[in-house]
Amino acid sequence: MEEFLQPLRETAIYFKLTSKVKFGGAVDAQDLIRVLKSFNESYNAFIDIEYDKINRQNDKAKLKTIKSSLLEDNALLIVDLKFESCGMAISPNIVTQYNSIPQIKDLKSWKLEAFDDYKAIVSTDFNDRQFLTSMSKRFDPIQRQRIFKPIVEGIANNDKANVKLGSSFKKIDHKISKPEGINYAILIPDPVSSAEIKQEIRTSLAMVEIKGGRATPKVLELFEEITNPVYSFTTISFESRKYKFKYPLYCELIHEEGLYSLENKQFGIYAFGKNVDEARFKFSEEFDHIYSRYINLPDSKLSADVIEIKKALKLIVI
Structure with a gap:
């Protein structure tokens, strides 16, 4: 066994768990269950997403069976427990394997590498801008939701218990940081429809043609890939006016030389400020200016480029 x-x-x-409401030194069972459930949900999502990168199976039923076997082999086990401090260690079984998984030649090595990668991710400062940028490039919004929401909502935001992380060779003193303000929106963006889920972790601006009865828009032109974190608006308010959108308005969030900027190439808006809130205000002001200026003007008084902007405004604003 040893x-x-x-x-x-x-x-x-x-990890070490301390309930904020004291029970003579004991830990509330619900707090412990919540932490274990959060890790399990997050890690299962991470494994599922990592396998999608190498999967070649198109048959949904067969793929479901494969992923079920993969999750069985990667199930988190409690491998150490200290009751007096509620210290615990969790790990997948990296010693043996139960299943043979297509596209993975050495499953034991794959499990070890995946878990090491996951440990590094959850042990990082969730407010670190370089980390947020790398996660935005690596995982799309849905994937970030699946991996990080259980950890943030189940552990970092737990107002009843404190959790600190470590390893066999590192002191258990790392507290999972709650992402603040815009960092939360970047790490755990608002859910998008299943139609917006992409297989490749890339974001690009595109000009599309939508015709009645067509299930999928036709891409007329694909512009350059967006490399910075994506920020989305579902509504914009400026003074007494409020604009609601049929679908999110995406912008690049750029942080350079102490300034934050939001850029949307579709409408030609570039707004910046000393912080994200100021950049949001400037962006809202510029959007309001463009909409108020162009929407009621006849096409005969507009250039070809502005006519395209006007069409896009009519499509997005409810």
Whole structure:
């Protein structure tokens, strides 16, 4: 038994739980269940997303069976427990394997690499701008929702218990940071419809043609890839006017030389400020100016480029 557990303990995530409401030193069982459930949900999502990158199986039923086997092999195990401090270690079984998974030659090595990668992700400062940028490039909004929401909502935002992380060779003193303000919106963006889920982790602006009865828009022109974190508006308010959108208005969020900027190339809007709120206000002001100026003018008084902007405004604003 010890020979099996020792390698798992060496690679495990260690955490220590302290209930804020004291029970003579005991920990509320619901707090412990919440933490374990959050880790399990987040890690299962991470494994599922990582396998999607190499999957070649198009048959949905077969793929479901494959993923079920993969999750079985990657199930998190409690490999160490100290009751007096409610210290615990969790790890997948990296010693043996139960299943053979297509596209993975060495499943034990794959599990170890995936878990090490996951540990590094959840142990990082969620307010670090470089980390947020890398996560935005690596995972699309739906994927970030699946991986990070359980950790943030179930652990970082838990007002009843404190959780600190560590490892077999690192002190258990890392507190999962709650992403603040715009950082939360970047790490855990608002859900988008299933039609917007992309297989590749890339975001680009495109000009599309939509005809009645067609299920999928025809892409007329694909512009350059967006490399910065994506920020979306579902509504914009300026003074007494409020604009509601049929679908999110996406912008690039750029942080350079102490300034934050929001850019939308479709409408030619570039707004910046000393912080995100100021950039949002300037963006809203510019959008209001464009809409008020162009929407009621006849096409005969507009250039070809502005006519396209006017058409886009009519499409997005409810």
